Amino acid sequence: MSKKKIETEKMNWEYAAAPESASHIQLKEKYDHFINGKFEKPSSGKYFDSINPATAKKIAAVAEGNSKDVDKAVKAARKAYDNVWSVMPASERAKYLFRIARLIQEKAREFAVIESLDGGKPIRESRDIDIPLAAAHFFYYAGWADKLDYAFPNRKPKSIGVAGQIIPWNFPLLMAAWKIAPALACGNTVVLKPAETTSLTAMKLAELIQESGLPDGVVNIVTGDGKVGAEIVSHDGIDKIAFTGSTDVGKLIQKTIAKTDKKVTLELGGKAANIVFEDAPLDQAVEGIVNGIYFNQGHVCCAGSRLFVQESIKDILIKKLQDRIETLIVGDPMDKNTDVGAINSKSQWETIQGYIELGKKEGLEIFQSSCKMPKDGYFIKPTLFTKVAQSSRLAKEEIFGPVLAVQTFRTVDEVIEKANNTPYGLSAGVWTDKGSKIFNLTSRLRAGIVWANTYNQFDPTSPFGGYKESGFGREGGLHGLSAYLKFD
């Protein structure tokens, strides 16, 4: 029998489509607000569409909130705070949070699928990162509920009251968990507004909360656009604002509440420097750069969007980076092999495209993956610009997309100065094999999170938050508790 000849010179092996099944998920056609433990129709009677950005098609309709809905939610939260949640033994509060963590784990796959459908992020990320971390966050803060006195010696921590929480579209469920878990653990009740383009997992969380038996009104979710957020911020019944989003909106919130005693924490933008020295483990640095800027399509406030490469290794590093970018699979977020999914919305797509055009106009050198691109939906090729000047807008402004600005440097002093030369200060990355250099850099970079020889790592125990215009307050870890407590 003749043996099959395997072509020995040109083997062309590509991955076949490996779509995650969406058959097991349950999505309603229409989602109402979640107020006082029940799903309530919007008082306006209006709904807006939630779009799958990978197909530009509608998935479900979501209630459009207004001031009446917000008022109802705040009152429900107040009542729940006064009558139930603030007077419940802390150890009992903890049990509810543990229960919610477990329920998220049980339904992890459904959440992951909906997250990817609604937000455009690759299923690998929602499955391996967003959802497990959301559950872990509840689990972590559940345990704090009855141990708060140990976190603040000599301080007698007390809950604040009703927290208004406004979250972004880049990590919908995870951000909801970051906000709700510590707030509840500390004895507060909440009114949460998910981002307009990504409300669905928050509403699934509402269903899960109902299932958990959490007392009515402890968590209320009102959907809608920025106007609903503004209603929450300015509502008199809110004692504390927690916001994650753009620096511009953060400043607006500061302005709105300047006349009040509301406590506030802000997690805002960033323009992180990712710094690679010539003695770095280069192949792992390339991974860190890719993970730093192309993770979640670059919709990450701590994205390593400014790459600083020591001049002596510029050519080899850029070559390796380009080769690596070529292996990234851009496309259907539901495919298990997709590395870079859909841009979250049409407007964000337009913003990013605008920056890419700007970079070309500024005369920067552009490299884009030659990957195949889907026909429909909002996608952008992983992009890098070289020969970028510190004064270029691409090196200064937060793009919030898969666009990397590369600069070179010669000395340590120079790179520290350039890295800190920004109004932002959320995160930074450093790559070198030399320990003393790492500690020099990590202590001099004015940023709230510094990843040394790694990037974009997250953990419930690890505080997250920025310096300067990247906001104030921390989320995560012991430090994340103080945002939701007041002290004698």
Added chain:
Amino acid sequence: MSERINILKTYKIYIGGSFPRTESGRFYNPMNAKKESLGNICLSSRKDFRNAVVAARKAFGDWSDRTAFNRSQILYRMAEVLEGRREQFIAELMQQDSSRKDAEKEVNLSIDRLVYFAGWCDKYQQIFSSVNPVASSHFNFSALEPTGVVAIVANKDSSLLGLVSYMAPIIAGGNSCVILASENKPLCSISFAEVLNASDLPGGVVNILTGKKSELLSQIGSHMDVNAVCYTDGIKDELIQLKEASIDNLKRIKSYMYDLTTVEVENPYIINDFQEVKTTWHPIEVIGAAKASY
């Protein structure tokens, strides 16, 4: 017999370790309750404030890099120097309407407060830092770093203690600061600058201006190179003014209402309020065979 003529003191401001007059050449005459003039006090301008911030920014790097032990010694040295000049401060406080008893108490408390925070310089980091048990093979720790340049609006009613009680935790934490002294009771603040100047404190770490809140509050709020403000007068409109002016660079605004004569103000949480939490991650290599089960 002719009486000796007293030498009257010309009160200046304190910027970058020197004692200039205000660049504006202006002055004002605060009065005590007996309607006696306290002197020709510098009416600092926005430009003076700007110069003070420049001096503070310049001093910040060196001061925050000092070892905690060194900062601790310098704060303790301030207490030593102040102790040696008790009578001067008591006299000034009495000139500003304090009884002798109250003046003595205020000076004593001020000295003690310096000693208290001198002791915290090399300890608060251990209280507020953490090693975080992340679920991956990384060493992860959160440590504090000073926020930067802090503007302190000193308490209007307490000439010396109000200034010392907040300056001490703020510089103990490695920040530099610009202090706007009590408008109506400014005497001790400038004399205190002399204490600072004699205490090995590097120039620029503490800068002291005299003048009017009504002129300078909005400047303090809107200055883009000021990272935080410490406000202690409890006047709501002023606080709102500060908050609104500070939005552009998202200053950290902290307002305190502590009773300065009690120990409640003696706590490290004030130091903590002017710190940023920095979290650092680094991989931990895992070598399969070498387990730590010895």
Added chain:
Amino acid sequence: MKNSIQIPDFSRSPKVDQVGIIERASRFQTRSIKNESKIQALEMVLNMIDLTTLEGKDTIEKVNQMCYKAQHLHDDYPGLPTVAAVCVYSAMVATAKAAVKGSGVKVASVSTAFPSGQTPFSTKADDTKFALDQGADEIDMVISRGKYHQGEYNFVFDEIAKIKELCGNQARLKVILETGEIGTLDDVRRASDIAIYAGADFIKTSTGKIGSAASIPVTLTMLYAIKDYYLKTGTMIGMKPAGGISTSKLAIHYLVMVKEILGNAWLTNKWFRFGASSLANDVLLQLEKQRTGGYQSKDYISID
């Protein structure tokens, strides 16, 4: 020896961050390979196997049986390829050579006092010369790990270079690092560089004779060394993970890794091999499952 290429200072080989390597390695393992790409991959795997027997109790009969299997993996399944090579001790080279004659299957001989390498170089040279005389197409040599740990990188380098000279145009040289004895990934990287610059055509992880064999992180580290050499010189070097790869799924993840680090050009048995004895049968089970749709039993695949 590649005379035109500057030999680097091996004490300064590029650094490797082990946690980063493990993270990258785990990403290959999340790739989901389905349907036609799976079948194509499984057939590639078969064609990349160095079917191996390296035992003191090896006999002519045993070697003959293995050589037959190398050419007739599972005749129930039409159109299957042969394996790439059979791998034996030098004493069995002549037997194997005769048994695979005309099939295209290569004969590889382990050499240089395999597996320990603890003999004088003259013995190693004789061992290699004998295998070549017997007709070996490929020489799988071991490096002197003891000398490596003594920091005598030039000694290790020279041994490889001399064996390469002996191989001449007759045989391709695979250099076994025995990574389980070499130490950290930094050492794996350094040993890879030494082997490559000294003239290896292939670098290979393990002898299969100690507990620790090939792993994805170790192989990934070696692939990066190959990639760097290729970027610098344009010369391709082959890779052979050996030992511990016994399932189709794992083997496919190796292919994913090779594709994503080095590219499709390396996905032939000229540049990539699996040193394995039981892998072939698992691949056959999977191929039958793909063909028939039902899960298979080992009873229907020959054990040799």
